[in-house]
Amino acid sequence: MLATMKKSRPINLKLSTINFPIPAISSILHRISGVIILFVFGIFLWFLDLSLSSLEEFQYITSIFNSFYFKFISWLIFTILIYHIINGIRHILMDFSCLSETLKTSTFSTYIVFSMTIILSILAGVFIW
Template sequence: MKKQRPVNLDLTTIKLPSAGKASILHRVTGVAMFFALIFVIWAWATSVSSADGFALVKDIMQGAFGYVIALGTLSALSYHFIGGVRHVVMDMGHWEELKSGNTSANVAIGLWIVVTITLGVVLW
């Protein structure tokens, strides 16, 4: 018996709708927040350990690396929150159709981009 299945699936040919991209992005930002939490816990533990530790964390956070970490963490948190609110609304029975689901996904992604740019300007 010969199975008719793809042997080498080219993932670049698959076109996901906006709702699928928003769902994957929600999962990715959840993982990103987990890894950002590792840095946050380290920075907190180091900063409260001694005056030198506080100075070290302060120097790191005032540099470019600290800006990228802070903006990345806040960006992931903001999308995860926006996507979470979208999922809660969908759980209540709204935006479940294909058109409204894609529209809400596009709005969530657009709002996330605006929030991230605003955070970048404020943190700068």
């Protein structure tokens, strides 16, 4: 009997046609930023290991850190870290019921997270350069 039943629910496999609400996009970006931070942390530990191995390696790592490209990449990493921390605080506040979990509150708090990320990202850029 189960084999003859056919479910007629719609199947949409084109992700570009799905309109996610802004809190969903924020949550997805929070997960992606966490994965990026995990990999970057490993790379920075490798840089630390290299810089502590010898004086030549330390000078090499110092020259890499002073380049424009590395400063730009550092700024991107700081921006990702800032976003992840601020959005993590937002998620914690929602978990402890300090923020309601309605779509209106989530949308408003997401815009606050994006705004704070932009402001602190600009400050990080000033600090790096």
